[in-house]
Amino acid sequence: MGIEHRRLGKHGVLVSNLCLGTMNFGWQTSKEDAFAIMDRALELGINFFDTADVYGRQVEYGLTEEIIGEWFAQGGGRRDAVVLATKVFNPVSRKEFLPEPNRDIRSLSAYKIRVHCDGSLERLRTDRIDIYQMHHVDRDCPWEETWTAFGSLIGQGKVVYVGSSNFAGWDIATACHEAAWLHMLGLVSEQSIYHLDNRAIELEVIPACRHYGLGLIPWSPLGGGLLGGALEKVETGRRSNPSMVARVEAKRRQLEAYEELCREIGHPPGEVALAWLLHNPAVSAPIIGPRTMEQLESAARATEISLDGETLDRLEKIFPGPGGEAPKAYAW
Numbered sequence: 660m661g662i663e664h665r666r667l668g669k670h671g672v673l674v675s676n677l678c679l680g681t682m683n684f685g686w687q688t689s690k691e692d693a694f695a696i697m698d699r700a701l702e703l704g705i706n707f708f709d710t711a712d713v714y715g716r717q718v719e720y721g722l723t724e725e726i727i728g729e730w731f732a733q734g735g736g737r738r739d740a741v742v743l744a745t746k747v748f749n750p751v752s753r754k755e756f757l758p759e760p761n762r763d764i765r766s767l768s769a770y771k772i773r774v775h776c777d778g779s780l781e782r783l784r785t786d787r788i789d790i791y792q793m794h795h796v797d798r799d800c801p802w803e804e805t806w807t808a809f810g811s812l813i814g815q816g817k818v819v820y821v822g823s824s825n826f827a828g829w830d831i832a833t834a835c836h837e838a839a840w841l842h843m844l845g846l847v848s849e850q851s852i853y854h855l856d857n858r859a860i861e862l863e864v865i866p867a868c869r870h871y872g873l874g875l876i877p878w879s880p881l882g883g884g885l886l887g888g889a890l891e892k893v894e895t896g897r898r899s900n901p902s903m904v905a906r907v908e909a910k911r912r913q914l915e916a917y918e919e920l921c922r923e924i925g926h927p928p929g930e931v932a933l934a935w936l937l938h939n940p941a942v943s944a945p946i947i948g949p950r951t952m953e954q955l956e957s958a959a960r961a962t963e964i965s966l967d968g969e970t971l972d973r974l975e976k977i978f979p980g981p982g983g984e985a986p987k988a989y990a991w
Contacts, residue, residue, distance in 0.1 A: 660937065661962050662704035667943050669872030670847045672789070672820065674707040674742050676937060677958055678876055680948035681708065685715040685722040687950045694730050696955055701740055703959050709850075709876070709946055711746035711794060712779050720751045721782050728784035738785055744848075745783070746824060747775045748794035767797035769808035776812055790848060792822040796830045802837035810843055824850035824878075828863030828985075835871045846873055848943065853877035855886055855917075855932055856910070858980040865941045866984050874943035880936055887929035888921075890914040916977045926964055933961035935974055 664673040679700045684693040697708070708727070715722025724745065731738045750763045761770050779788060791809065812818040823834060823846050831849060838845030849868050851860045854877065868875050881887040885906055893907045907914060921928045936945045949955040966974075982988035 667874035675705045678707040678944040678946045680946040681710045686717040709744045724782035744790035746792040746794040767805045772808040791818040820847040822848035828867035831867040848874040850876045854882045855978040862985040880945040886932035930961040934964035
């Protein structure tokens with residue numbers, strides 16, 4: 660397979676089958692290393708970059724967007740080589756801001772969407788956001804208000820597409836129907852947590868994405884490191900923080916079986932976990948969040964792995980899903 664480009668769900672835009680997540684840029688990964696990672700991603704054929712207005716908050720809200728903006732500002736066609744996604748919903752409290760309640764709450768009000776969009780555009784040094792994603796659902800704000808705000812930004816050329824993140828299946832359905840009433844395109848993508856050890860979205864989110872033609876962009880594809888060889892790393896002392904040790908002990912039997920399977924087929928656990936996602940036709944592009952160049956290269960190698968039917972069956976036994984789609988998973 661390798662790095663390839665496919666349509667985002669039913670929509671016309673082409674995105675790479677890996678999405679470069681940038682959450683580590685600015686606090687785990689230096690600006691210089693982030694620049695090198697983004698340059699290498701383009702060389703590999705990865706044209707889909709994901710960020711958020713809150714990334715970098717461990718140092719300063721919006722820092723990651725600033726780093727990406729500086730990278731774009733180097734020129735060389737970088738901006739037009741990237742399908743750029745960022746997000747709105749969470750508070751963004753930068754040091755230079757005076758207190759303002761609409762900025763400092765989680766919401767999808769028309770006011771917040773407009774203000775935050777302008778902030779992201781300034782930090783990213785660009786005139787448009789290709790996919791502007793709702794970082795979470797806001798069930799207290801009327802959909803007509805939210806969609807009208809996005810429609811205004813689209814009309815101004817500041818936003819091309821709108822996506823969602825952390826939506827339930829019925830939130831996806833509601834959002835799409837409300838957009839249709841307003842004669843808008845609606846959602847083009849959904850970002851959900853999805854990996855071998857967390858398959859809950861197979862019940863309703865994936866069926867909703869398929870029905871409405873959304874591209875699925877799984878985040879945390881390695882389960883926060885659990886599927887990246889955590890058992891071996893804990894046992895050798897390379898990763899021994901108490902939180903990870905507790906997670907490994909809770910999943911020890913599964914991880915022993917999983918890492919043994921990975922050794923048998925000759926691929927690192929993290930690459931196998933990504934390859935498993937890439938075998939799912941509902942998945943457009945898992946989000947990888949490399950801290951280092953080697954992590955980026957490893958993720959790219961995962962696109963070359965073909966898992967046969969026997970291996971997929973064994974993975975299913977080690978990490979069973981919810982039993983299919985709702986309601987068949989739990990009712991006749």
